[in-house]
Amino acid sequence: MDTMVKQSLAVPIKKLSSCVTGVKEREVWARRRAKRGTGGVKSSPPRTGQTSVTRSYQADLEKERKLRETLNAQKHAERAAMRDHFRKKYQLSKSSKDTSHLSAAQGKVALPRQLAKLIGPETPAKDDGYSLLSAFQGLNFNMGMLGGKQTKSSTPMSVNGEACKGIQGMSLSVRQAACVRIQRGMCVCPAGTVAGLGVEGVTPARGGPAGRGGGRGLRRFEEIPHTGSSGWLNLVKFWREDRFKLLHKHMERTFNTLGPIYRERLGTQSTVNILLPSDISELFRSEGLHPRRMTLQPWATHRETRQHSKGVFLKNGAEWRADRLLLNREAMMAPAVRRFLPLLDEVARDFCRQLATRVEKEGGKEERGYSLTIDPSPDLFRFALEASCHVLYGERIGLFSTSPSQESQKFIFAVERMLATTPPLLYLPPRLLWRLGAPLWTQHATAWDIIFSHAEKRIQRGVQRLRSTQAAGGGSGGAEGEFTGILGQLMDKGQLSLELIRANITELMAGGVDTTAVPLQFALYELGRNPAVQEQVRGQVKAAWARGGGDAHKALQGAPLLKGLVKETLRLYPVGITVQRYPVRDIIIQNYHIPAGTCVQACLYPLGRSRDVFQDPERFDPGRWGTQESGEGAGGGGGFRSLAFGFGARQCVGRRIAENEMQLLLMHILLSFRLSVSSSEELSTKYTLILQPETPPRITFSTL
Ligand code: HEM
Incomplete structure (x- = not known):
């Protein structure tokens, strides 16, 4: 074996070495011939x-x-x-x-x-x-x-x-x-210490302490800049100055003063706040298999005191994961999206038809058509509720009729109350308030009761439908091939108990209305005050719509600017202003040691408006998400710049519903109306667990 290898390699090795050493080819060949003797076949040397x-x-x-x-x-x-x-x-x-x-x-x-x-x-x-x-x-x-x-x-x-x-x-x-x-x-190379590892190619916030002392060794948790060590004093200050309503602005100001990381104590809560994508990616990597968010204690106390089960929003650990995997299949995965997309499209078209009728009836006649200026927010809430019910229960609840039901109006009002009463309750012990019968707690719990009873009615109808079809030997509670909503799918598969289905469907209902209705208000306003952007998106939408031949899925795929429009709206106006996690191991952010189990918040409002992360952050530009800026741009951290739906396994389970619902409505509106607003000012915003306009904007809809 050895000899064979040597023989086969001898010639090439010699040729190579002759090249390197400069020994003349002919001499080599002459030496070889002499060694072999003269007999045999004459092998000729290479010609040159x-x-x-x-x-x-x-x-x-x-x-x-x-x-x-x-x-x-x-x-x-x-x-x-x-x-x-x-x-x-x-x-x-x-x-x-x-x-x-x-x-x-x-x-x-x-x-x-x-x-x-x-x-x-x-x-x-x-x-x-x-x-x-x-x-x-x-x-x-x-x-x-x-x-x-x-x-x-x-x-x-x-x-x-x-x-x-x-x-x-x-x-x-x-x-x-x-x-x-x-x-x-x-190559991922060996060695390297943790100190100085925090920021990757990012300019730390101007004047921030991390910017000043970045080169020093690892710093202790206690050294993280903070807003005051007494949580109770801070809370009193927050109340006195009505800062809950402007929590997003407070965060932005604090980052500008203290740098890209700070600690805050508020009543019983203590958090570390961060905003740079590279730091958020560090947090994401340490979220573990069962990521945890800050528990919304008032919501949890409501479930406990009313003896309701909790859904994915409130659960943790293996229990959360078990429910979540089943919900993912019905709400997040591609086949599920294909099932519910036509339902969302139907509701979006109906919305536009109704609006067109109203504009023609109530609006002023203009050269090219009709025009009407309204506050569209009540219609957008009705749209979001109608769309949610269609996807979740597979049923239309008739909110576009001339006399929408009292029950639906009551539900919309209840969600609004429930959200508004949550932030002040977050920092107080809800059980104590419950025992004392505090008005704030009573309002909160009553709002939840209305939400539960709205869901319960539909769930009971779903159960009856399923029973009668099963009795008739059918499948998922509807006629052959009929989609009976996420509720029908879950009941049909039978992997979740009815109690858990109830808990999860109620959470989906509660989480699915304001979260989409509010960004739609912001999107319409931004389109109205940026006519050039509006024309650009409309141009793409029209072409995609024509190419898709009326197929909603194809049209969305052909109009990436619609996706950019939703992303850009949520960059400037993130519905949830923070995403929280408790790292499962000690981590280092901005060179500060953060022990496992600390509540760390990625602050989305200041992130979306940070000059260190986005070019011209104040510019409304849906196109920015289609360029390299969407990837590894300023601020490092790769994709950790668009986080309105959270991240990882615990990200928003309603994400696909919300994205498609918003894109479809915006698409149909752009195909039917030109939007304008009377002011080009930025909208003032307030925080009531979700970020919303201080006053709903008025929009002018002109028929095309
Ligand atoms: C623009 C619309 C929406 C936004 C911006 C939004 C945002 C979020 C965020 C930031 C989270 C936390 C994610 C995390 O911790 O990583 C979340 C969770 C959740 N969202 Fe949404 N959401 C939206 C729409 C919806 C809709 C339409 C539904 C229901 C149909 C929904 C249901 C939920 C639920 C159930 C969770 C908890 C998921 C879990 O903990 O496993 N959301 N959402």
Whole structure:
């Protein structure tokens, strides 16, 4: 074996060495002939020295090709690993393409740092048996090298040390090119300390303490700048100055004063507040398998005192995950979206038809049609409730009729009350207020009771429908192929008890109306005060609508600016102004040590308006989400810039419903009306658990 290898390699090795040492080809061949003796077949030397150089060059090219293939396989595997990770995390089916990419790389995936960080060291989870994940545990980062600085060690290393091995033995130029590429994009290098790791390519907030002392060693939790150490004094101040209503502005001001991280105590609550995407991505990586948000204690106390079960919004741990996975299937996944999209489209078209009739009837005649100025908010609340009921219960409740039911009006009012009474109750012990019968608590609990009884009626109807169809030997409670809403789907599958279905459906109802109706008000206002943006979006929508031949799904796909419009609206006016998490391990943010279990809030309102994160943040520009700015732009942290729906496994479960509902309504409005507003001022806003306009804006709808 040995001899065979030596014989087969002898010629190429000699040829290569002659190239390098400059020994004349002919001499080599003469020596070989003399060694073999003169008999036998006369082997002729290559015709010229140039042929050998060409061969050597070709060999180099071949090596380069192989390296390219290896790098490509790595790149594919890298993407496949990410997709695979998220498929596992969100319980989506496996993709055979990804599996083949992964096996092509034999499981050796060297992820770029940002990606490795995303799926990187997390508390090992028993039920997350993802084999590749273990390969990413315990990585070290050499920040200097990733930042473009060379370290003493000249050989780059991949996660498993494999990717760079193939580079040895290549011509210098190929080796250098490959190493540079690997250093920039693929290698996660060893060593690196945690101190100074907090901000990646981000200018810290001007004058902020992290900006001033960024180079020092790791700082203690207690050193994080704060707004006052007495939670009760702070609370009194908040009440006296009515700051709850302007909590978003208070946060923005505090970041401007204290820098990109601060602590705040308010009554019984204590939080660490952050806003930079790179810091948020750090928080996201430590959220664990069962991410937790700040508990809305008044909501939880209502369930406990009324002996109702809790739904995903209020649950935690394995109980939360079990319900959540079942809800994901009915509300988040592509087949579910395909089922409910036509229902949302139907409601959006009806809304526009009704509005057109009203504009023609009540509006003034103009040269090109009719025009009417109204506060559209009551109509938008009715639209959102009608759309929610259609998707959740599979039934229309007739809110566009001339006399909408009292019950629905009562429900809308109850959601508004429930939301408005939540923030002040958050900082007080609700059980004590319940025992004392405090008016604030009574209002809150009564509002929830109305919401529950609205849902209960529909659930009872659903149960009866299911029973009668089952008795008739049918399936999901409706006629063959009929979609009976998320409720029907859940009941039909029978994996959640009726009590848990009730708890979850009620939460979906409560969470699904104001959250979409309010951003729609902001979106219409912004379109009205930015006519050029409006025309640009309308142009794209019209073309997509024509191409899609009336198919709502195709039209949405062909008009990415609609998606940008929703994102941009939520950037400037995030419905929930914070997303909170309790990290499952100690983390370091802005070089401060944050112990596991601390409540850390990503503050979305200041994030969306930060100059350190967005270019011209005050400009309303739906197009910004289609450019590189949407990705790894200023502020680092990759995608952690559009977080209105939260992030990860615990993100908003109604996200797909909300996005499609808003996009469809905006699409139909833009196809039918030109929007204008009388003022170009920015809208004043108030916070009542959700961010809303201080006064609903008036919009002029002119028929096209
Ligand atoms: C523009 C509209 C909406 C926005 C901006 C929004 C935002 C959010 C946010 C920020 C969270 C917390 C996510 C996290 O902690 O990472 C959340 C959770 C939730 N949202 Fe929404 N939401 C919207 C619409 C809806 C709709 C339409 C529904 C119901 C149909 C809904 C139901 C829920 C529920 C049940 C949760 C709790 C999920 C869980 O903890 O597993 N939301 N939403």
